[in-house]
Amino acid sequence: MAKPDILLVGPYPEWDLVELEAQYNVRKLYEAEDRDAFVQDHADGIRAIATRGELGASAELIARLPKLEIVSVYGVGYDAVNLDACRARGIRVTNTPDVLTNDVADLGVAMMLVQSRGMIGAETWVRDGSWGTKGLYPLKRRVWGRKAGVLGLGRIGFEVAKRLKGFDMDIAYSDVAAKPYAEGMTFIADPVELARHSDFLFVTLAASTVTRHIVSKNVIEALGPEGMLINISRASNIDEEALLAALESGALGSAALDVFEAEPKLNPRFLELGNVLVQPHHASGTIETRKAMGKLVRDNLAAHFAGASLPTPVL
Secondary structure (H helix, E strand, O other): OOOOEEEEOOOOOHHHHHHHHHHOEEEEHHHOOOHHHHHHHHOOOEEEEEEEOOOOEOHHHHHOOOOOOEEEEEOOOOOOEOHHHHHHHOOEEEOOOOOOHHHHHHHHHHHHHHHHOOHHHHHHHHHOOHHHHHOOOOOOOOOOOOEEEEEOOOHHHHHHHHHHHOOOOEEEEEOOOOOOOOOOOEEOOOHHHHHHHOOEEEEOOOOOOOOOOOEOHHHHHHHOOOOEEEEOOOHHHEOHHHHHHHHHHOOOOEEEEOOOOOOOOOOHHHHHOOOEEEOOOOOOOOHHHHHHHHHHHHHHHHHHHOOOOOOOEOO
């Protein structure tokens, strides 16, 4: 039987590519000099799209693939996939939840610690000789015992909260409703009030049209000049212009960010700020988790082409 054709939108690790190429004819869109021509040349054969969360699959791309049956996302976020276009044609969509939850939570908490204790600057202080010439490093702020807010108490948000309990923090959260599993946490429905209550605000909710800019100018101002914003979700959840303005003016104390609008070409204003920790969208970036994500992509594709139930369906 002929191998199905799949369109690989962006590169996967080599260990995943080898496995995919053993089972499918992999058409690598990201290597094409002329992407429009590449899609046109292969459109009639493509039955699946394998993509990454931040790359997704646009309505335009989906419309150009008449035999498309499934979009398999390498990542938990699928907001960049046009679900309406898929739904209209009965195209299945899958993602890779759960397997990356703990690594993302780990990085979020690590970012809080690194930024609050000034660890990047402290290393530079040692390396450039300032310790010897200027003396002790400037004092920073503690983490333990302070107030943390978690915006979105889903899988990742809950794992963040579990870790924060180890620092004896006062933990509150916002979600569409109070969660029965949020033992010992305070439910605050309004994100503005959650921010006002918090020293550290973690953004961990899934992105959608509803959550776009949910971290608004008002939320950022409520977090205040002593507060820290930590984003390990999607850039669209934050009003980035309002965030930059608040960081530049001091209306917000600091931020630790793993995601940005138009990444990897983030707004250069971020790089001019000393109160921002910037990371290259690598919250799930461990060997163990990326291998598990790749396997789940392949498992979803294999199940679809075998006519079996999909392990992690979105649609």
